[in-house]
Structure formats: structure tokens, C-alpha cells
Amino acid sequence: MPQEYPIILRGFPGTVRLEEGVVYARGLKADVYIPVEAAKPVPVILFLHAGGWLQGDRKFGPDLGRFFTQRGFAMVSIDYRLSNEALFPAAVHDVKTAIRWMRSVAGEYGFDPNRIGVWGLSAGGHLAALAAISADTDFVADDDPYREFSSSVQAVVAGYPPVDFNQFAADEGSFETKFLGAPLSTIPKLVRQANPAAYVKGPGAPPILLVHGSDDATVPSSQSEMLFDALGVAGNDVTMCLIEGMGHGFMNKNDFDQREFKKVKKYECRNGEPPVITEAPPFMFGTVETFFRRNL
Numbered sequence: 001m002p003q004e005y006p007i008i009l010r011g012f013p014g015t016v017r018l019e020e021g022v023v024y025a026r027g028l029k030a031d032v033y034i035p036v037e038a039a040k041p042v043p044v045i046l047f048l049h050a051g052g053w054l055q056g057d058r059k060f061g062p063d064l065g066r067f068f069t070q071r072g073f074a075m076v077s078i079d080y081r082l083s084n085e086a087l088f089p090a091a092v093h094d095v096k097t098a099i100r101w102m103r104s105v106a107g108e109y110g111f112d113p114n115r116i117g118v119w120g121l122s123a124g125g126h127l128a129a130l131a132a133i134s135a136d137t138d139f140v141a142d143d144d145p146y147r148e149f150s151s152s153v154q155a156v157v158a159g160y161p162p163v164d165f166n167q168f169a170a171d172e173g174s175f176e177t178k179f180l181g182a183p184l185s186t187i188p189k190l191v192r193q194a195n196p197a198a199y200v201k202g203p204g205a206p207p208i209l210l211v212h213g214s215d216d217a218t219v220p221s222s223q224s225e226m227l228f229d230a231l232g233v234a235g236n237d238v239t240m241c242l243i244e245g246m247g248h249g250f251m252n253k254n255d256f257d258q259r260e261f262k263k264v265k266k267y268e269c270r271n272g273e274p275p276v277i278t279e280a281p282p283f284m285f286g287t288v289e290t291f292f293r294r295n296l
Helices: 090-104 123-133 175-180 188-193 222-233 254-258 285-295
Strands: 003-009 012-025 028-035 042-048 074-078 111-121 155-159 208-213 238-243 264-269 276-280
Touching (some): 012 090, 074 090, 090 111, 090 123, 111 123, 123 155, 155 285, 222 264, 254 285
Parallel strands (some): 111 155, 155 208
Antiparallel strands (some): 003 012, 028 074, 238 264, 264 276
16 A cells, blocks of 8 residues: 655655555556655656575665655565576666556656666676666567656766676676576676666766776776766766775765765766866765766
């Protein structure tokens, strides 16, 4: 049943309607957070959880109602098929199906179908970047019930995403091997298909914000740097925030904004020009909100 609960943050009162466990396709579920007082239609952001494509669910992440919906954004957090259920590209199919589903129910929920963002963390960041950068005709499942709708998005935030699997351990126990279903050295074509940078053909990608910790030992910051370079050289609007001394998984928890603030180096590319590098204010959930507010 839909639930309503009041959330007040930074002096801004807002009521969030939460509909839990809505089936969007293939028996997969979504939680839908709707800002009750906001003028409709509202921008909507798809959230993709972390967990190495093998663990986690739509509940794993920060409080989306508190940090985003009460600020005027609808949020949709989904379950996608994990690698012990179905191999790549099943999870990408699910993400693209979810985006199409969001457009199909836009009138029902008050979503603006022309203002859709996607935000993913770690493995979810990889799926967010791959789904957003690949063409609308890529990764379309045969059983997608919403094929007549577009899977394009207007803005992307990818937190500490793995993107080039060739840089990771290729043993049988690695998350990447389990995601693709075979030793990486034996499937070079599939490894390339899983790399978001392989779909950068020129300008035309939606604005993208990459976020990474400089001390990430799980997914090195060079992963975001590689994708930043590929997008920037091709003439896309891309920003990368590199947070000094930060490790992996820092945006999964609600206390992120209360931690000790670290120095942030911001890299920005516009129109194929060389990157502009500046010192930025502390990175917070508000930084993600500001990015989406500017681009949605």
C-alpha cells in the first residue's frame, strides 16, 4: 500500500508518498518516491544500487526520500537481475526497461518524461553510465513490454564506477567474471561490450557527473578518469569530482554529509576543449542535487 510520511530537512517541509514493491517488468520491483506538494510534472531520477552486480537490492543506498524527494524530485529505486540470476547484459536490459517503464507511467505518477536522470553507485554506476551512453537501440530485451518508449536520459551521476574490466582481476571469483560469466581473457568482445567508453562515438551523451575517491582500493579512480577522458575528447559535457583521501562506497550511507569534509578537485570538459581543473567546495548530497537541478 502507498505510504505517506513527512520529511523536513534544512527548513524545507515536504511530504513524500512512497509506493513500495511496484512491479515494473519480469517480476522485478521498484520503490517510487513522489513529492506530494511539488508542481507536476516533476523530474524523476532512477537510482541503481551498488553490490558488485551480485549483491544488494533497491533498499541499499541513502534515504532517497530525505535527500531528494522532499527537495522536489521523484525517485525510482529498482531491483535489477544480479549475476547469480542472469548474466550480462540482463542487468542493463533491466535498467533500460525501467527507464521506458518510467515514461509509460509518467502520467500516473506525475513524472516529466522529458526530464529523466539516472544515478548509480559502484556497480550501479557502471550500469548507469552504460545505459545512458549507449544508443537508445542498444540493449533492448526481446521481452521488454515498453519497447515503444525511449530509454534515453537527460543527466547521469555515476559514483565510483568500474568501467574497463580489463583492469580488474580475471580470476573466477571476481565480480567482473561472475557478471560476464567467463574468464575475461576468453571473452574480449563481451568485455568491450560492457565498457561504457566503447559507446562514446562523439558528442551527444547526456551531461555526466563522475564521482570518485582518490584512495579507492576497490575501484581505482583511474576508472572514472578513463571514462572522463573518452567523453571529454569526444566533445561531451562531463564533470569529474575526485575527493582526496576518500575510499569506496561513501555515498551509500545517510551520514555522508556529516563526515569530515575532504578536498575536492573538479575536472570539467565542455565542447571538446581541454579539461578545466579547479578546487571545488566539499562534495555532499547537495552536489548531486545541484547537478540534477541544473540538467533536468
